[in-house]
Amino acid sequence: MAQAQVTPTRMELTRLKKKLGTAVRGHKLLKDKRDELMRQFLDLIKENMELRLKVEEGIKAANTNFVVAKATMSEETMHTALMAPKQEVTLIADQKNVMSVEIPSFEYRTRTADANDIYSYGFAYTSSDLDGAVKSLADVFPDMLKLAEIEKSCQLMAAEIEKTRRRVNALEHVVIPETRESIKYITMKLDEAERSTQIRLMKVKDMMLEEEHHYSEREGGFPVEIETAN
Template sequence: MASTQVNPTRMELTRQKNKLKTAVRGHKLLKDKRDELMRQFLDLVRENMELRLKVEAGIRSANTNFVIAKAGMSEPTLKTALMTPKQEVYLEVDKKNVMSVDIPVLEYKTRTADANDIYSYGFAFTSSDLDGAVKSLADVLPDMLKLAESEKACQLMSAEIEKTRRRVNALEHVIIPEAQENIKYISMKLGENERSSQIRLMKVKDMMLEETHHYKEKAHERAMENS
């Protein structure tokens, strides 16, 4: 059913046709965007799963080493060894645009490039298990940052997919059918008006012909009477 607010005029018909054309083109573009977002989202989900397993394995290994180190060292010695960190990490946050979605990019830099600076203690009074725990955490840091990127990217892309899906549905089920109904309604009304005008013109023509015929008959009668 066409909207009751639509005026059945040729100008409105042209406007509705342009609206339909724009809506159809926008629907196609949004569908393409949604499909590409879905493809990239699924790739991110697979990457996310792999990173999560890798990070969990690294953290589990570090925790195991910490537990063993704690069992073989006194608590004061362990606390003293880890009290003052030697290395510093600087986190830089940037972003990249993927299908109109701003995805964060995390990069980190260390104060020094020396790999041994992750150990804030001497090796004389600590166990090798503590070294393994610290090394495991240092090794898992890049993957943890990638996992954070992937998690946030999945959240943002999921929200964008949902927003795009709602727009596609609105165009497909509301705007495009409404424009088509309006075009059909206006075309029907214009056709009815055109037929009504033709009928009126034909009636006027018949009336004029009839009046002309009567006029000729009367003129002929007057001519016969005068003769």
């Protein structure tokens, strides 16, 4: 793969080494981010389970009181008692950043601070069970809001964890190994080219020395005279 896609040049080798350094640092940062997201995610899951049980108990108590109140009151009386609510709630939705994840943050404000304003009816013609039902819903409302916030946060963090996990795996199993393989391939090719160049230079040097030696023999040699006997 490296041989088909990489040009074995020193410039490409320098570029790949920089890419490898960036990939290794990015891999470490993403692993740290994934681990921290997992830690916070598990904390939220634990809080979510505890809060859900509490909310379910509160809703169950409210439903039980409503059933008893409906059995002891006429339907018209109950509708009249709950027709015009006295208290008013304003929801304030915001966001907070947790490890680059924008999770929701919910707050609420009531129109008045009086706790008795949750009852929109008089107590003379209504059942105490209806009071208990309304009080149970008022008590469980903050927990319901917190539960919605936590469950949405869990969904967003789970999606970010999966995205980060895919990036970590891509760097760890694809980008970094391929880059190292390409660096190894280019280094091997450059070493081969350097050895070939050295061999050629040595051969050229030997040829030049040999030619110089033959030239010196031709220039400095003396003819040999042979005498014959008469």
